[in-house]
Every structure is written in structure tokens, then in C-alpha cells.
Amino acid sequence: MSGNTWTAPTATGPLDAEVRVPGSKSITNRAFVLAALSTGPTLVRRPLDSRDARLMQGALAALGGRVEPQGDDVLVSPLAPEGTEPASVVLGNAGTVARFTPALAGLGSRPVLFDGDEAIRRRPIAPLLRALSELGVDIDDDGRGAPPFTVRGRGGIAGGKVELDSSASSQFLSALLLAGPSFESGVTVRLVGDAPPSEPHIAMTLDLLRRFGAAPERSGVEFHVPPAELNCPEYAVEPDLSTAAPFVAAAALAGGTVRIEGWPERTTQPGDWLRSLVVELGQRADLDANGLTVTGTGEIRGARLDLHEVGELTPVVAALLCFADGPSVISGVAHLRGHETDRLAALATELSALGAGVTETDDGLVITPAPMHGGVFRTYEDHRLVMAAAVLGLRVPGVEVENPATVGKTFPGFTAAWQEMLS
Template identity: 80%
Template sequence: MPEPVAAPNTENTWTAPLSVHRVDAVVRVPGSKSITNRAYLLAGLSAGPTDVLAPLDSRDARLMLSALDALGGAHESIVDGVRISPIVTDSDGEVAVALGNAGTVARFTPALAGLGSRTVHFDGDEAIRRRPIAPLLRALADLGVDLDDGGRGAPPFTVRGHGGIPGGTVELDSSASSQFLSALLLAGPSFADGVTVRLVGGTPPSEPHIAMTLDLLRRFGAAPERDGTEFHVPPARLSLAGYTVEPDLSTAAPFVLAPALTGGTVRLEGWPAETTQPGDWLRSLLVELGQEVSLDEHGLTVTGTGHVRGAELDLHEVGELTPVVAALLCFADGPSTITGVAHLRGHETDRLAALATELSALGGEVTDTEDGLRITPAPLHGGVFHTYDDHRLVMAGAVLGLRVDGIVVENPATVGKTFPGFTSAWETMLRP
């Protein structure tokens, strides 16, 4: 279950606006967090500078930039982006990397520390100490990284760099997070012998994020190979002068789902015609729920009916969409189930328990199952919606507020993890 929460600080809340008109808006969301932090990391491992254009500017992205700087890299702001300089690996001494509650930083950067010659201490928010990482730390140790986690299998931990990582073949259980696998693949081109990862245990969640990692590796000049559950990345000299980040389609979720509850139309500018982002699944979901969807050179346009069908959804590959989808389904015309997302218990919070707790507290009939949620629509009422320092729960609270007056979202600033301007953009979308 989520940790108990104190009474909300009324100075740190946001009352989600009630929709009183059919929505009619054009929206652009920031760059993809997942793509931004992968691009930043690969740029740091490249032979020359890389201009990352239209990146996300958020807490997680800034934590990644700070981590790269601490590990021997450098960055500077340029028009519409950031220029990343390669990491210099021959410096010694001790440095610290602040993880915050950023899973990509906690999982992607320890291997980079092993490539250098510094002693690097990793730690972050209390929440990051509870997020799964032990299988990755074991795999890094097996590949030759000098790592001390005090037997915790979690932050804080220390990596002592010895100027490189041998690499080779390793077994990895990535069933708790596909980021474990991505971490090894992204660093693999810089290992002396590259890396071969053989997956054991269950299937990693979010296959699209694995595809995203492989795609970005290829764009930067690596040659990853996949044979079922075995992945191989040979040593490579990475280089890419410039890369433009797509809009974050998961962050777009509450905006493109809004017409389903309000009626009207929203156009999401910049929606790519082809993408590895899991958020692209929203197009098929909206059709399944009875909404009208079109994609052209201007972006994705959603025209909603104001009516939502109940559904049975397996969200294993798109688990990060669960909070906003669950909020939407509270207003469906019948019961719904969400399955395949047991791994969400190890995200920013136990998202399944948090959603069941908070939605039920507002009058909903929502229970968390072993791997998902069971939702039976019931009349909802206003009240405090606790967010457990989880950005996706802030977005879920916004969706609830479309239909329910008086939804008071606790700690809205936590949405700065992926979209610092979210509440302002949401209110702008709803203005007549």
C-alpha cells in the first residue's frame, strides 16, 4: 500500500478545473522524457558534441544533465536545445550524483561511472531507495563494475571507476523494469567487449521502450542485435551531430483523453507519424472507447463524444498510462479492468494501491488486483486527491476534475518531473 499521508498543505494544492464547455483547443506538450534522457546519455558517450533539440526541460532531465556533468561531461544551452559534450573519463577524485526520484538517472548512469576513473556516490530522494534496481546492480558487477551497495540492492551505492568496463555476456532479470535492460544496452558500445544480455525471469514490461533504446543506439551509430530474449551490442564509436526529440506522448495522454469526457475537439501538435513511444497506443484506445481520431501533418486530432465505454485493457506495454486511463474509466458506462501492470507497484509509488485508495476515497468502486485494477463506475464527489510525489497521479487528478467539482490535487508541483507547465496548459485548454 502507499505510505500514509499527512493532511494536505492547503498552500500546496491545486483545484482541478471543472469542464463547463465542450473543449476546443490546440495543445503542444514538451519533449519525451524517455527519449530526452536516452539521447543525453548517448551524446555523453559520443566522440564529439551533440545538439539535442526540443528536449524536455524538467526535473528528471536536469538531473540527467547534472549526472553527466559530474561524471566528466559538460552541457550548454543553445537555441531550442542543449549541446552535450563527451564525457572525459580520465579524471580522478570523488563526486556525487543526485538521483532525485528519476528512474532513468538511477539506472542509466551507474555504468557510465564504471567507464571513468572517479569514485562516484549515488543517492537521491527517499522514494528512489524503494524503487527496484538490484538486478541491474548485480549485472553490472558481473560485467566488471566495482560497485558497493552495502548489500541493499538499492541506493545509496558507490561505483569506483577503473578507467573502463570489460563487458561480455551477462544474465539479467528485467521483469521489474525494462530500464534495467536499456541501461546495459545504452552503455554497451563503450564496454571493451561490448555486451550480450540474456534475459531470464519474466518478460520485461513496456516493449516499446526497449524498441526506443535500440532505435536510438542505431541513430548514434551502434549496431545492436536482438534474437528473441538475447541482445548484443558490439563496441562502437558513437557520433551524432544533432537529434530532435519528439513530443512526449504519455504526457499528452490527459489532453487527448479530455474530449472523451467533455465532448469537443483537441489537436495535439507534433504527434509523429511513426514512433517507438508507447503513448502512441492512445490512438487505438480512443477508437476502442468510441471516440473519433485522425492523424495528419498537423498532429493528432481527437473529437470526443462525452461518453466512454467500459473496457478490459491489458496495459503491460503501456503501463505509465494507467493512472490517467483509470481516472477516465471511472466515468465509463460499465465496469472495466486493467491488467498486466504489476510492475507499477515499483514506480514513483505503488501506483496500483495509490489509485485504488484515492479513487475509492472520492466515492469510486476501485480495487487493486495482483496485476491491475478493477473499476466499477460510481458517483464521485470532490475531495483531496493525494499524489504521493507521483507526476502521473497529478495528471489523473486533472482528468477527474473534468467531471467532478472540487477535486483538490495535492502537491501539483511534482508534475514538474515531466511537464513543469502542466497545470497552466490544462487550464488554458479548458478556457472557452
């Protein structure tokens, strides 16, 4: 690593490695929110320790909670939103923090300013802010529908029924459902517009609500969460399966075997789809009580993949398909234009700059493999693009990954773990 770039290492032969990835970001931040809304403290075991997770911890502290690290675990005590002095929540570029915490501010009695990186101001949130306003949250955003905005707490939220367009992000729906047990009337959300992306993340939210003692119900596009007293003294976070994606791809691309420790036998995480993907691309995946073992051939089949439900895997999958035996099409991921960056534009630009034939469509990418060469791979402050660039480097010498530290959003130790896998 030199300056602000990292030279992605090249595989010199088949792999034989064992990898442990950190806890799931999606589960960690949902568990932190529900713990803060509970009636007693919750020991969250092995949560993710990364920028996004620390931003969530900071947000809860600003809103009157108490977060105490205890070794690899974190003890989260319930919000005690006393006082009327103004407070601030720092969002960084964390979508879960920006979307899950405004409702919590409405439960208190103080004005709370929400703002973060320039990138978070461009990420979609307006439909959620409108829905929260209709449910009784006092929000002042000067009509922007984006950060910075201020929530003026009134000591509680009425709740009730609301319509929501969650087509840009399933996090809008999850935000309302997670806070719903603390609303005076609970919450009933009826989805309008196109279906939300990433159905597994919705299932994850419902599962965590039940684990904490809520009783969510679903009927088609309507969701209901009645008022409830939440309580979960201890909750263990699963490994982040989306963060495991580049290691799974490495086995397929370099050949050999990579074992992912602790891969759950049952999970709501969308990253579990990787098991079926590698089989579709001609590899082998074996799951047992110890984790997932991926055995690769180094030969990748071209494929047509609808990634609507697993969009966050797109950067790594796109990089992998640059080495397929024929063209591939990724579809169903138009919503990626509103993630940390416009991921479709970024992938088309950066992969093409290194020689691959990658073009954008309305909702995805067309990838035509071609000889690739080294060069700078820009990452646009997007952790998943760092991981995609690392996958490219397995086969392409001289891939210089810009701003590798941005991977700290979900895996601060990624580059060291990647190097160790190849050693």
C-alpha cells in the same frame, strides 16, 4: 492554486483546443546518455526541460561531461572522465538517471556516490547492479541492492555476456544496451524470468542506438551490442506522448476536439497506443502531418485493457474509466508497484476516496463507476497521479490536487496548459 493544493478545473462544455506538450522524457534522457558517450558533441533539439531531465544533465556533468543549454536546445559534449577525486550523482526520484548512469561512472577513474530522494531507495534496481558487477563494474552497495551505492571507476568496463532479470523494469535492459558500445567487449544480454514490461521502450532504446551509430542485434530474449564509436551531431526529440494522455482523455471525457501538435506519424513511444485506445472507448482520432486530433463524445465505454506494454498510461486511463458506462478491468501492470510510488495502491485508494469503486488485483485494477464527489486527491510525489486527478476534475467539482508541483518531473507547465485548454 493555493497552499500546496490545486483545484482541478471543471469543463463547462465541449472543448476546442490546441495543445503542445514538451519533449519525451524517455527519449530525452536516452539521447543525453548516448550523446555523452559519443566521440563528438551532439545538439539535442527540443529536449524535455523538467526535473528528471535536469537531474540527468547534472549527472553527466558530475561524471565529466559538459551540458550547455542553447535556447530550446541542449549541446551535450562527450564525457571526459579525468581525475580521481570522488564525485556524487544526485538521483532525485528519476529512474532513468538511477539506472542509466552507473555504468558511465564505471568508465571513469574515480569513486562516484549515487543517492537521491527517499522514494528512489525503494525503487527496484538490484538486478541491474548485479549484472553491472558481473560485467566488470566495481559497485559498493553494502548488500542493499539500492541507493545509496558507490561505483569505483577503473577506467573502463570489460563487458561481455550476462544474464539479466528485467521483469521489474525494462530500464535495466536499456541501461546495459545504452552503455554497451563503450564496453571493451560490447555487451550480450540474455533475459531470464518474466518478460520486461513496456516492449516499446526497448524498441526505443534500440532505435536510438542505431541513430547514434551502434549496431544492436536481437534474437528472441538475447540482445547484443558490439563496441562502437558513437556519433550523432544533431538529434530532435519527439513530443512526449504519455504526457499527452490527459489531454487526449479530456477530449473523450468533456467532448469536443483537442489537437496535439507535432504527434509523430511513426514512433516507438508507448504513448502512441492512445490513438487506438480512444477509438476502442468510442471516440475518434485522426493523425496527419500536423499532429493528432481527438474528437470526443463525452461517453466512455467500459473495457478490459491489458496495459503491460503501456503501463505508464495507467493512472490517466484509470481516471477516465471511472466515468465509463460499465465496469472495466486493467491488467498486466503489476510492475507499477515499483514506480514513483505503488501506483496501483495509490489509484485504488484515491479514486475510491472520491466515490469510485476501484479495487486492486494481483496485476491491475477493477473499476466500477459510481457517483463521485470532490475532496483531496493525494499524489504521492508522482507526476502521473497529478495528471489523473486533473482528468477527474473535468467532471467532478472540488477535486483538490495535493502537491501539484510534482508534475514538474515531466511537464512543469502542466497546470497552466490544462487551464488554457479549458479557457
